[in-house]
Amino acid sequence: MAPRTGPGLTRPPVPPVGTPPPDAARLRAVGRSFAGRAVLDAVDLDIGAGEFVALLGRSGSGKSTLLRVLAGLDQDFDGEVTVPGPTMVAFQDPRLLPWKRVWANVALGLGSARPREDALAALAEVRLAERADAWPLTLSGGEAQRVSLARALVREPGLLLLDEPFGALDALTRITMHDLVLRLWRRHRPGVLLVTHDVDEALLLADRVLVLADGRIAHDVAVDLDRPRPREDGRLAALRSRLLTELGATRTGQP
Template sequence: MAQGLPGLIEPATSDGPATSAEHVARVRGLTKRFGDRTVLDEIDIEIARGEFVALLGRSGSGKSTLLRALAGLDRATDGEPDVSGTVSVAFQEPRLIPWKRVWANVALGLKAADPRAAAEKALAEVELTEQAGAWPLTLSGGEAQRASLARALVRDPDLLLLDEPFSALDALTRITMHRLVLDLWGRHRPGILLVTHDVDEALLLADRVLVLEDGRIGHESPVNLDRPRHRDHPELIELRATLLARLGVTPEGTA
């Protein structure tokens, strides 16, 4: 893996055999400690091929730690994650290299006959064709995140890990990015794990929402609604209340 390249995980097939044709990731008994503190406590998770999973949890609950373990960026854990196929990550910060053009950032480390052509095709998918030759510092926040997504998707990952990639965006840009991610997911069908603090974001995007509590998956809610979804749908209102309660948030209008 190309650790040290910002936001990039070199696409590489896992050393071991695929766990199942139906799953791109399977974790059993994953444990992570920082000194005397256990952050992840024998976590069990499965992500099916083409499934969109959201992971919620309070700050410091270990969400990003779990994502990094799945990405292979943190191997100091007990219980090795079993990931089948290629993995890409988009982080909260786009992590674009400022002295490389946008297309060159997308093609960074890409093993292809024509990396630039592959990068420009990926940029077209995220509607950044005109910015292919631009410098990263000239991009807006939303455009930079689109470039980050293009860099992840150009590797045609089996598992796409999203570490709060929309949290720094304004509300309107976030809505646009949600629609874009769903469109790209529909076309490429990777398994997705989205780490987020935003309950509404999780409910609008995911097939299944997990809540990380005390180092374990303390709650799981399937979201069996067609997309696009609307926040005022009765089932989403009920699920939102349940998830907020698990996160220790008192609903508005109550004591």
């Protein structure tokens, strides 16, 4: 997705040579209402270049609405959104076209001079090169999500939006996908916003975990721990307890 301009969306000036890269995304006083109900209320948010941010919130808190605004899929908002680089989204439903081979799904709309070669390289990164000529309906759930990631990363986005992409996967496949996402993130270094309901997932993956409540960023928690992060680490347990409290959940439950 190319840099976007329009009502509420701005393209920042080109910085001088040698200056740090701009943030992957910047929101100022962003609001969005449905039928008179404010779902987003004057949200301010910065996602740094190469930063991995997770967004938590109870159902209906506006997480997916915020992601859609960042993706340019929802233009009917107040405030200002600045996204200087290409943006790609991976959803919980991989949204592959069943009548196109796997490689053609990855290359869809790529505009490359060598679309198949670029798609094969992206599939190799997610360890699916051998499935390039398969039909999407023959893939497992985890394989389909890996194709979705390859399709997003082949465009080298500055901002990668992940909308609960692991929610429909079994526990073992989720762990594998977590490792894959971190490996791809380290290699490509996009800014990432991961929308999730899973507190443990947020803490294992992200540099920073946000809690969205009442239409605003109610809490912003840094996760200053080296990766990989053992689930039994006492520091993670303390952060988990804090986030569950902020979400209104019990110490051992999930929102």
